[in-house]
Amino acid sequence: MRHVLSVLVNDQPRVLARVTTLLGPRNFNIESISVGESEVEGLSRMVIVTHGDEWAMEQVQKQLYKLVDVIKVNDLSDHPAVERELLLIKVGAGPTTRMEISGVVEPFRASVVDVGPNSMMVQATGERAKLDVLIELLRPYGIKEIARTGVTALSRSMAHASV
Known part of the structure; x- marks a missing residue:
């Protein structure tokens, strides 16, 4: 468990x-x-x-x-808790694929934090499973580097326990 x-x-x-x-x-x-x-x-x-x-x-x-x-x-x-992790991922991205990659990351509320001649760096936060899905969707573009913070968490307050 x-x-x-x-x-x-x-x-x-x-x-x-x-x-x-x-x-x-x-x-x-x-x-x-x-x-x-x-x-x-x-x-x-x-x-x-x-x-x-x-x-x-x-x-x-x-x-x-x-x-x-x-x-x-x-x-x-x-206890009910909120868990989050930060992901930075650098993927291969030329001028022709940047808009496509931006469309992939938008539903994850991720943001592009760096653009190079042949790459883009994306920042995303959320539960581990969500970030795993984002990584898999970006894999076809060629993952150059990944850095993850690991989980950070706090227990929910009683008023939000049922949310």
Whole structure:
């Protein structure tokens, strides 16, 4: 089962390394990890996507709490949450295909952020599955480079839980 863990940690050097070192030896594959500032000064939020059953996730959370810099662990899989990822993708695009590519990316609310003589760079945000579809639609144009941020997520507020 897929789990999205939101981990509030002290903003200190090597915290990310300690967290990943904790998960690796226990055979938890990190599908995605993103780290950034949180709403509290001095604390960062890590969003980790991994797979495991309920017992395994309970063990992961217990191990995370043993780290001094871990303040709070929340399994967002237990609650309605909003997940997003950022994708930058550079595709082959000459003058004759630019309009066609623009038509492909428009329904995804993506935008062209760079144009070169033989390429275009597109920026898109959304759920992972949506971005995967966009990549497949752009593949025939020749993908030159892809960069993805990994999932970032927050639990929904109670007023929006049913949305």
